[in-house]
Amino acid sequence: MTYTPVIELKNVTFKYKNCDKFALENVNFQVAQGDFVLLVGYSGSGKSTLLKTLNGLIPHFYSGLFGGDVKLFGESIAEKKTAQLAKTIGFVFQNPENQLSALTVEREIAFPLENFAIPRQEIRRRVNEIIALLDLEKIQDKSPFAISGGEQQLTAIGSALALDPPILVFDETTSHLSPQSATKIIKKIAELNREQGKTVILSEHRLDRNLQYVTKIAYIESGQLKAFGPPREVLHNKNYPLELYPRITSLYEQLKKVTDNFAILPEKHRKQLLAVPEPLTIDDFLLFIKGGRESV
Amino acid sequence: MSTRILEYFNYEQDKSLIHRFDPRTKMLFVIVLTCYTILFRDLVPLMLLFAGVTPLVLLAKFFKKWLRAMITVLPLVLLIIILNALLLKNVPSPTTAGLAMGFRFLILAEVFGIFFQTVSPDELSQMFIKFRFPYSLAWAISTAYRFIPTLTKETAIIVAAQKARGLQIDRGNIFKRLKNMIPLLIPIFASAFRRSWQLAEAIESRGWNAMKKRTFLYSLRLKWWDYLTLLLLFGLFALFLLQVIKQYPLPSWMLWQLPEKYELKSLAIAFWSWLKNLFQK
Amino acid sequence: MIEFRDVYFRYAKKNPDVLKGISFKITDGELVALVGKNGAGKTTLLKHIIGLLKPTKGEVWINNENIIKKPISELAQTVGLAFQNPNHQLFAETVEKELAFGPKNLGMPEEEQERMVQKIAENFNITHLLQKSPLELSGGERRLVSIASVLTMGQKILVLDEPTFGQDYRQKKRLGTYLCDLRNKGITVFIVTHDIDFILDYFPRVIVLVDGQIIADGESKTILQDELLIQQADLEKPILLEIQEKVAKMTNQEYLPATSEVEFIEKFKDILLQAASQEGKK
Ligand SMILES: Nc1ncnc2c1ncn2[C@@H]1O[C@H](COP(=O)(O)OP(=O)(O)O)[C@@H](O)[C@H]1O
Numbered sequence: 118m119t120y121t122p123v124i125e126l127k128n129v130t131f132k133y134k135n136c137d138k139f140a141l142e143n144v145n146f147q148v149a150q151g152d153f154v155l156l157v158g159y160s161g162s163g164k165s166t167l168l169k170t171l172n173g174l175i176p177h178f179y180s181g182l183f184g185g186d187v188k189l190f191g192e193s194i195a196e197k198k199t200a201q202l203a204k205t206i207g208f209v210f211q212n213p214e215n216q217l218s219a220l221t222v223e224r225e226i227a228f229p230l231e232n233f234a235i236p237r238q239e240i241r242r243r244v245n246e247i248i249a250l251l252d253l254e255k256i257q258d259k260s261p262f263a264i265s266g267g268e269q270q271l272t273a274i275g276s277a278l279a280l281d282p283p284i285l286v287f288d289e290t291t292s293h294l295s296p297q298s299a300t301k302i303i304k305k306i307a308e309l310n311r312e313q314g315k316t317v318i319l320s321e322h323r324l325d326r327n328l329q330y331v332t333k334i335a336y337i338e339s340g341q342l343k344a345f346g347p348p349r350e351v352l353h354n355k356n357y358p359l360e361l362y363p364r365i366t367s368l369y370e371q372l373k374k375v376t377d378n379f380a381i382l383p384e385k386h387r388k389q390l391l392a393v394p395e396p397l398t399i400d401d402f403l404l405f406i407k408g409g410r411e412s413v
Numbered sequence: 414m415s416t417r418i419l420e421y422f423n424y425e426q427d428k429s430l431i432h433r434f435d436p437r438t439k440m441l442f443v444i445v446l447t448c449y450t451i452l453f454r455d456l457v458p459l460m461l462l463f464a465g466v467t468p469l470v471l472l473a474k475f476f477k478k479w480l481r482a483m484i485t486v487l488p489l490v491l492l493i494i495i496l497n498a499l500l501l502k503n504v505p506s507p508t509t510a511g512l513a514m515g516f517r518f519l520i521l522a523e524v525f526g527i528f529f530q531t532v533s534p535d536e537l538s539q540m541f542i543k544f545r546f547p548y549s550l551a552w553a554i555s556t557a558y559r560f561i562p563t564l565t566k567e568t569a570i571i572v573a574a575q576k577a578r579g580l581q582i583d584r585g586n587i588f589k590r591l592k593n594m595i596p597l598l599i600p601i602f603a604s605a606f607r608r609s610w611q612l613a614e615a616i617e618s619r620g621w622n623a624m625k626k627r628t629f630l631y632s633l634r635l636k637w638w639d640y641l642t643l644l645l646l647f648g649l650f651a652l653f654l655l656q657v658i659k660q661y662p663l664p665s666w667m668l669w670q671l672p673e674k675y676e677l678k679s680l681a682i683a684f685w686s687w688l689k690n691l692f693q694k
Numbered sequence: 695m696i697e698f699r700d701v702y703f704r705y706a707k708k709n710p711d712v713l714k715g716i717s718f719k720i721t722d723g724e725l726v727a728l729v730g731k732n733g734a735g736k737t738t739l740l741k742h743i744i745g746l747l748k749p750t751k752g753e754v755w756i757n758n759e760n761i762i763k764k765p766i767s768e769l770a771q772t773v774g775l776a777f778q779n780p781n782h783q784l785f786a787e788t789v790e791k792e793l794a795f796g797p798k799n800l801g802m803p804e805e806e807q808e809r810m811v812q813k814i815a816e817n818f819n820i821t822h823l824l825q826k827s828p829l830e831l832s833g834g835e836r837r838l839v840s841i842a843s844v845l846t847m848g849q850k851i852l853v854l855d856e857p858t859f860g861q862d863y864r865q866k867k868r869l870g871t872y873l874c875d876l877r878n879k880g881i882t883v884f885i886v887t888h889d890i891d892f893i894l895d896y897f898p899r900v901i902v903l904v905d906g907q908i909i910a911d912g913e914s915k916t917i918l919q920d921e922l923l924i925q926q927a928d929l930e931k932p933i934l935l936e937i938q939e940k941v942a943k944m945t946n947q948e949y950l951p952a953t954s955e956v957e958f959i960e961k962f963k964d965i966l967l968q969a970a971s972q973e974g975k976k
């Protein structure tokens with residue numbers, strides 16, 4: 118059996134009309150089943166543009182120069198309509214206010230199912246399932262305009278999940294939220310990735326609270342994919358900027374520097390510490406400290 | 414004043430008896446009542462109609478709002494009555510005709526008020542769907558309606574933001590003032606445009622019109638009380654048609670008119686001569 | 695100087711109070727962050743500083759003057775206020791014109807305008823955007839331009855509503871450094887933010903607003919260690935503190951957190967050394 122990636126981009130290039138430089142330049146990458154990809158890049162680097170190519174919003178919704186090919190499960194989407202792809206790929210956007218339109222939260226979730234002419238009983242069953250999954254019982258009859266930003270994003274996630282697509286895309290879905298709601302949403306997304314095997318691709322600015330769930334990082338700069346792979350690999354790529362290090366990793370690096378690669382410690386101890394993988398998350402850091410105490 | 418009137422036609426979420434009727438029932442109600450209001454030209458039947466419809470205002474639980482709106486339009490109604498009473502010719506009693514006109518206006522205001530008070534924009538759009546209008550149109554209506562409060566709020570923020578940047582809206586001559594509107598109008602439109610664009614992307618990504626056919630989690634369903642009311646309304650409509658075709662004469666008590674001496678014109682003349690007397694003395 | 699004296703505010707007579715007896719004083723050259731849950735009344739409070747809203751009770755004083763009678767146009771000379779959503783203020787044909795709009799309204803001489811625009815654009819690294827339309831930029835870029843378009847007005851008091859919203863690390867750092875520079879020039883900076891690391895890095899003082907009332911006001915380092923306050927303000931525990939707390943728990947040591955990176959590194963250097971020396975004794 119040959120391996121087919123869930124998502125595959127081949128030489129994807131895009132230039133917005135009225136824009137002199139390319140927003141995407143020859144982007145190539147493959148995402149495997151069950152991956153949790155974190156798309157990192159400064160603002161204006163092309164994250165949203167890249168994500169929009171995944172379900173054809175680019176080039177269908179934006180005029181400009183498009184080149185290359187996007188494949189989902191080995192099939193090119195060039196000939197497919199965005200609406201048709203809703204069954205394959207669920208999309209959640211950044212702004213909570215501008216993606217909901219139904220009368221109630223419940224109907225927002227039902228909306229994609231109605232679009233695909235699913236029978237009513239089936240819609241009812243699926244909607245209830247999602248409401249339970251995302252704990253939306255309390256707000257299911259409320260207007261999506263009368264709930265908090267975090268609840269709005271959960272509603273949008275619920276709606277994107279309705280058709281049970283195997284791929285989920287999140288474009289800075291938490292950046293309009295308070296830190297507590299953002300963390301809650303990320304946890305939910307991680308749960309969907311872990312428990313339901315959804316392939317997730319997510320763009321974010323905050324690394325510290327996300328990296329524990331992430332299997333791959335994609336780093337994009339000026340429309341070019343500069344690094345792609347497992348987190349530690351990408352962080353050590355020379356193209357990856359120090360500024361975008363997770364706070365924890367950067368603290369570790371500083372500690373390493375101050376202690377001259379732990380040279381101030383006994384040799385055996387030092388070796389032990391260097392053997393502990395570089396910490397990316399708080400738990401990693403604890404492991405590292407533990408390693409420092411219990412080694413020798 | 415205009416906000417009062419707008420408010421009067423604004424849907425009020427409530428669980429009144431009238432709210433529970435299907436919008437199609439209420440639509441027929443509006444049609445039948447409008448027909449009758451136009452059919453009758455005499456004061457007594459119109460007063461009876463008014464007396465019959467007013468309890469529905471109470472049932473729909475918007476009496477207070479109704480009263481406020483009525484007070485707001487009272488000058489207009491009085492004007493209708495007075496102008497008719499003074500200027501109408503070729504009728505036996507212009508004042509009666511004027512009053513009839515006034516009641517006609519009030520009945521129509523009540524009937525349409527009840528409809529818009531108790532039919533939500535969403536029910537309205539579902540009604541359109543039932544009448545086989547395209548889904549996109551029905552969706553656009555109910556969505557536009559839902560975004561009105563957001564737009565109002567947004568406009569207020571835009572005005573505040575530009576004022577904080579030193580924009581003075583009411584300064585200078587008319588051209589200067591118009592020019593001062595640009596920093597407000599562009600963000601308002603750009604923001605509305607961006608909003609609809611993002612919404613379009615979002616619904617497209619969730620399968621908008623993916624199939625020719627679509628289903629609905631909820632759709633309108635007539636209940637027994639709707640059937641009963643519809644039956645009654647159809648009966649009334651049949652009577653209306655019959656009357657239009659056959660032109661049966663109305664019973665005489667329905668044709669009652671104000672006695673000559675209470676005519677507005679005669680009252681005015683009497684008042685005038687009384688005044689004249691007063692001054693001549 | 696900004697001073698609130700027992701300010702109450704409600705949006706309409708029949709609405710409940712949004713601000714309930716707000717009193718605080720910010721002196722010239724202070725950097726102060728206002729934190730609180732969504733709906734706590736932060737934006738409402740900010741609008742009082744430039745007279746967009748007037749207290750229903752109480753007084754707002756700016757530079758030792760009660761501003762109750764002052765028109766916004768006059769206050770705009772002293773106070774710069776940038777709102778949360780850039781889409782609510784960007785309108786000009788080019789970013790350059792957008793940046794010059796405020797100064798022009800204040801009647802700043804043209805040379806001075808140009809100088810300000812250039813300076814701010816350089817500071818925020820947006821010179822390459824100057825000839826672009828502000829409406830066609832990416833979200834983060836728009837946010838930056840909208841903040842910059844207030845900074846060019848050069849007021850003595852600067853008020854920013856959630857400037858860190860949706861910003862990447864690099865932009866936040868630029869913004870923080872720039873605001874600190876302003877402080878050194880005697881400019882007062884008052885912002886709303888949910889970004890606790892940003893506060894710890896740049897803002898020595900924090901005011902916590904809960905449900906229209908100030909429940910804490912003081913040194914950020916101290917206040918942001920209070921778990922309950924953090925919870926009430928819908929913030930997140932700073933990473934630095936969270937690590938130290940967990941380490942303290944793991945090692946059964948007393949939790950005495952370092953609040954800056956430098957202290958943190960020193961502390962962990964010591965922890966490693968200690969562990970090694972204990973090992974050596976054995
Ligand atoms: N609708 C558009 N028209 C023209 N240019 C655009 C449009 N959207 C984005 N761009 C430009 O494309 C580049 C990438 O933008 P975007 O993908 O939104 O970045 P990110 O999501 O990483 O912040 C930016 O330089 C931006 O100015």
Ligand SMILES: Nc1ncnc2c1ncn2[C@@H]1O[C@H](COP(=O)(O)OP(=O)(O)O)[C@@H](O)[C@H]1O
Binds near residue numbers: 705731732733737
């Ligand atoms: N224009 C307005 N009219 C009526 N109520 C408002 C208005 N603006 C805000 N509010 C209410 O005031 C409270 C505080 O809002 P706001 O100051 O925007 O909070 P924050 O900025 O802390 O999120 C909220 O309950 C909000 O619903």
Ligand SMILES: [Mg+2]
Binds near residue numbers: 289
């Ligand atoms: Mg983006």
Ligand SMILES: [Mg+2]
Binds near residue numbers: 737738
């Ligand atoms: Mg606010």
